[in-house]
């Protein structure tokens with residue numbers, strides 16, 4: 113999972129789940145229409161609800177396929193996937209990790225012998241990905257797109273900024289970029305030859321996203337990189353942490369569903385009847401598909417028919433292919449309230465819970481005191497015709513905001529949870545169909 117995600121609700125998960133618990137019972141269907149890092153969807157699953165998640169970003173779909181949708185650990189044939197010469201070493205390393213992890217939080221699934229066996233196989237794949245060398249791959253599978261594009265030493269990493277500054281991208285050290293390429297080449301080859309099934313594939317990518325995040329030279333997002341320095345984390349070698357997988361086995365067995373890169377304005381009408389709609393939209397101008405483009409590229413790479421063509425089109429200082437960008441209308445103050453209203457109107461649900469924030473949003477800036485304009489506009493929406501009169505409640509959770517912006521100091525901000533009951537005659541919707549592809553925005 114991603115640990116550094118703008119707007120993650122991990123810190124207020126308990127309050128959110130308490131709020132949801134006032135309106136739902138175990139087995140209730142909850143839709144998380146801006147699922148992001150999956151923090152809330154997984155909390156809902158653990159609490160016993162059936163969850164449908166969707167986000168415009170591909171990595172969120174992959175996280176959902178890895179952790180939300182399955183209720184059993186994936187099964188892979190490590191013996192056929194790990195080269196014979198390193199199989200014993202991979203087995204010994206996996207067994208030794210499991211012994212150390214036994215009894216740790218998040219590893220309760222190890223008590224079940226079948227899950228323990230499956231986990232050993234999965235850790236053997238991780239060991240192989242950590243130690244794999246170019247000669248382990250067929251010549252045609254050895255590509256260097258990540259080194260080339262996101263590393264100073266690469267041939268495709270030069271940029272010119274909109275202000276004319278020139279340089280080379282430095283998201284990764286050369287050593288880590290070479291490892292990223294090897295891992296991507298191997299996962300791509302396994303995926304395209306159908307040697308790993310879909311749940312194993314998703315869990316490999318999800319584990320890899322976290323490993324890459326830990327060594328990325330960023331200040332949290334991939335919108336940019338420190339132009340002349342290295343974050344000390346980026347200088348460490350890329351390593352895979354054995355993932356804690358109680359999130360897969362605990363809580364509601366589902367069925368859970370994951371939309372794929374759909375605009376939630378469309379998706380919500382296809383999500384079917386649900387008890388509660390949870391909305392945690394972007395609150396300001398930051399476009400998540402640009403800020404987190406690199407996790408999306410890592411998830412898309414194994415599916416690319418022609419990676420050379422894809423990487424020949426990267427643009428901007430950060431090196432994103434513009435065809436992989438999406439302009440969310442929720443990031444525009446002009447559309448935010450109207451689109452929230454449209455989305456809610458299209459949802460066939462009883463209760464709507466909205467997360468909002470008094471920090472930097474469309475109507476309040478880092479350098480100004482708190483402005484409640486956004487809260488007032490959302491409250492107006494939740495007190496309007498779509499809702500039961502008098503049903504709106506607003507809860508404030510103060511917290512310290514450490515986000516830096518142009519040198520402004522940390523300050524106390526409030527996380528807001530708005531809840532209202534939809535009027536019965538305002539429900540609509542169709543059967544669930546959470547599939548589809550990102551439509552590039554002109």
Ligand SMILES: C[S@@+](CC[C@H](N)C(=O)[O-])C[C@H]1O[C@@H](n2cnc3c(N)ncnc32)[C@H](O)[C@@H]1O
Nearest residue numbers: 119120121146148149167168375376392400440
């Ligand atoms: C505040 S974040 C959600 C954070 C999430 N609740 C968590 O805890 O990680 C907003 C999310 O909305 C997604 N998003 C923005 N516009 C969207 C749209 N039109 N449809 C679907 N998702 C969208 C972004 O990709 C981002 O993940």
